Amino acid sequence: MNLVVVGATGRTGSEIVAEASGRGHDVVGVATTSDTVEDVRVYPSEDLPELLDDADAVVDFTVPEATREYAGVIAEAGVPYVVGTTGFGEAGIETLRAASESIAVLKASNFARGVQALLRVVEAGVEALPDYDVELTETHHSGKRDAPSGTANTILDVVDSTREAALERTHGREGEHSREDSEVGVHVRRAGTVRGEHELLLAGNDELLTLTHRAESRRVFAAGAVDAAEWLTGQEPGWYGFDDVL
Ligand SMILES: NC(=O)c1ccc[n+]([C@@H]2O[C@H](COP(=O)([O-])OP(=O)(O)OC[C@H]3O[C@@H](n4cnc5c(N)ncnc54)[C@H](OP(=O)(O)O)[C@@H]3O)[C@@H](O)[C@H]2O)c1
CATH class of the missing domain: 3.40.50.720 (NAD(P)-binding Rossmann-like Domain)
Structure with missing residues (x-):
């Protein structure tokens, strides 16, 4: 070719x-x-x-x-x-x-093939735990321009389509107000040479499930x-x- x-x-x-x-x-x-x-x-x-x-x-x-x-x-x-x-x-x-x-x-x-698998697992997790809080954290090298990453947005789109309602994307938190059920926290870290990490956290009912993908190169x-x-x-x-x- x-x-x-x-x-x-x-x-x-x-x-x-x-x-x-x-x-x-x-x-x-x-x-x-x-x-x-x-x-x-x-x-x-x-x-x-x-x-x-x-x-x-x-x-x-x-x-x-x-x-x-x-x-x-x-x-x-x-x-x-x-x-x-x-x-x-x-x-x-x-x-x-x-x-x-x-x-x-x-x-x-x-x-990354693992991210395609992650998207399917995210759908299954969010479907199985409809009332749990959802928070997304992504980390990339310091030279990355766009935030949140394209992958983070894709994961959030899967969460929205699985919940059949768009959650309000709260980018970082500051100040004095507690979390709303209608929001999804989105946390972006930029540091060093990290190739790309995405973690979705589902929490509720006294338990916590994390789904993580890490690109190693x-x-x-x-x-x-x-x-x-x-x-x-x-x-x-x-x-x-x-x-x-x-
Ligand atoms: N989809 C995925 O799996 C995936 C994975 C990794 C990265 N990405 C994305 O891929 C993109 C590139 O990431 P990177 O880290 O490789 O970036 P990078 O190291 O900054 O490289 C950017 C490249 O684009 C060229 N470029 C920059 N501005 C340009 C312009 N105005 N016209 C033409 N060429 C231009 C640069 O050429 P010069 O050197 O000549 O300036 C360089 O070759 C980002 O959007 C990133 O998010 C996607």
């Missing part, structure tokens, strides 16, 4: 370049400036349209503003598009949805993203998630 990795110089993008090259794919990178990563050539963004002529898939781990810009170019070229970037507002999601009318777009907030995201690109090649235009791949 000819793969274009957008954000190839980044923490995750460079792991994706290594993973895809290791699997024998022909890889080129794109970033804001030209560079070399893992002996793979990285081209500046302006060269993307030309690189798409020979591409079978694009993987994008950048920033929302870059993804929004790239989506139109990639849709025009008709190349399947794997998006790992997080932190989109509604307009960003709309742009990707529009692209999915002409190309296969696979967007996931987390390409970025390789887990890189492996999942390359699995997704291999799977997406040849899919019909449309909107896909990582669970479709699994």
